[in-house]
Amino acid sequence: MAVCWGVVSVGLISSDFTAVLQTLPRSEHQVVAVAARDLSRAKEFAQKHNIPKAYGSYEELAKDPNVEVAYIGTQHPQHKAVVMLCLAAGKAVLCEKPMGVNAAEVREMVAEARSRGLFLMEAIWTRFFPAYEALRSVLAQGTLGDLRVARAEFGKDLTHVPRAVDWAQAGGALLDIGIYCVQFISMVFGGQKPEKISAMGRRHETGVDDTVTVLLQYPGGVHGSFTCSITAQLSNTAFVSGTKGMAQVLDPCWCPTKLVVKGEHKEFPLPSVPKDCNFDNGAGMSYEAKHVRECLRKGKDVEDQGGRQALLGDIGPLPTCSVTVLFRTTSPKRLQGAQISPLHSSLGGRAGLSPRKKNYISQEILQHLST
Template sequence: MPAFPSALPAARTPDPMDAPALRWGVLGTGWIAERFVSSVQRHTRQKFTAVASRDAARAKDFAEANNIPGSYGSYEDLVAAGDVDIVYVATEHTAHLACARLALEAGKHTLVEKPIGLDAAEATRIARLAAERGLFCAEALWTFFLPRFDVVRQILDSGVLGEVHTVLADIGEHFGPEHRILRPELAGGPLLDLGTYPVSLATWVLGAPAHIQACGQPHPAGVNGQTSAILRDTHGNQAVVHTTLFSDTPTTATIAGSHATLSLPGPFYQPGDLVLTPSGGGTPLTCAGSRTAHDALHFEAAEAARCIAAGSPQTPLRPLSDSIATLRAMDEIRRLTGITFPRPA
């Protein structure tokens, strides 16, 4: 058993400015697209050459506001453009599969905003198409590309926690009545938007669950309002996850082992601190992290560019098998709680 360390490891994340520059096209002009583009432009050498929306005027406005030279009123026109190397899919969840297929079939490397699909079946279809075409594809679940999570990765790999028996993760945020998360036709509710974070942490640390228990509470808007679940592995180790859109919650995470406990103060899925505490008491170690929130979205773009330049079709930081495993667990949570999503035409 490794001795308790004298200091936490430093992140090994390469400088995003060193990533080879690619030409990016963006499908979608919403909140996450705006923040992704802004972060990538500030912190990397990546170039945005085009943006597309189903509303040409909206695409033009977005392009002008973000200094992007090209804009299109259709997704088909963007993926056909010769000056686009990689497509970032930032559409609503219900369009992720169609847009990812469109980009991959046009021969473009593809980064799909989380969740990569509505369910594991959609994610599997995307993964198979990318493999058939020999193209890079990944889920833009930015958490796993952050320097904070490279430190978590090193702590887990070191064995200093001992056997991990418990993962606790929560995320809750209040939303006003106009937000798309309350629209059933867009696969609303907290599970895909918020719940991806705690469920992905659980499946990453403990692996695919052998058994799941879950319960939910409906929202007056006609979507699920909150969900809690217990995910148990084959050894009986457990993850307890919770997500809600009724309230703001601490949004913290804990990974507890037989020899030490790793705490991630909230928001656990963003840049921030880490605290490692030995079992039975003792002096904790703290790694102070910057709280740059969504300005850290650029790390996933830099990783995609490095993988493509190296000829790697996937990133080891979030392989598509992990994305599928997370969605498979969420499929079971939905089955147990009666949550249904629309099936796109």
């Protein structure tokens, strides 16, 4: 039986997700409605993607009885309102990352989903790529020995994207692309809670975080680190090393097709799509779509799906030890007292269930400090 999708918002990411859904068997996935705040744009999108219904408001889509699961592709600050709207209407929800712009928003969404027994998942599509499946298998088999260190980098010039440098639109490196780095480290260390978090970075002239480096110390002296940037080109790779070797996810580490394990190169070609996607390796969205269907049809929690969860569980408390943060800027004290959202906050899977493993992420890991 097909999962019937409703697409909320008609931006580039929604276009890619819709196009990819339509490459999957109609017996498994169907896009039955789309909504935008402008009816003409919704109709244009519907015509382009051959979607039977177009709505000029999100409320109308939420009320559509034919929509089983809503895909939320709106701008970051709108996520909470739309997620809550769809949950209140009894819809399952797949929300683009970041699901919320701060921990409080995510807690509220999670509580709503749990109270209604509804499926709620953040679209951390990276977790579902075959290269990541292979990496999890390597880790589970102990191929790398006892893990010691993990590192991830994601950086590119995004200053031409207005949203990326706009504080009001939840821009900045951490929330937009740092999320991919922290999910990698959280995954390879099995969702352990870090004992200590240190960070330093640079603020962009618009006030958002420009470039950030974070060090996370885990029990037993194991540690992870990452750097993310919206102004600097970085390696865009990730690795984890242990006493018996190293595994490296090659560029682009957030949507990878290549994995190197102890010097052995492995490739994982993406499925073909009939049209070009707006984003790198967009065809890989099919993996998370299939996983949503699997969860809905089998009623399983994402935690049961081979550890592929998009950062499951409660948003845990800050580590009890100190967090060192250095943000220096010559900009005016325009953001004094403001806080960046948590590095990540998420619920994967069916919110009403209690997973065996939890991923704890600092609630307010970084604060803007003015000089």
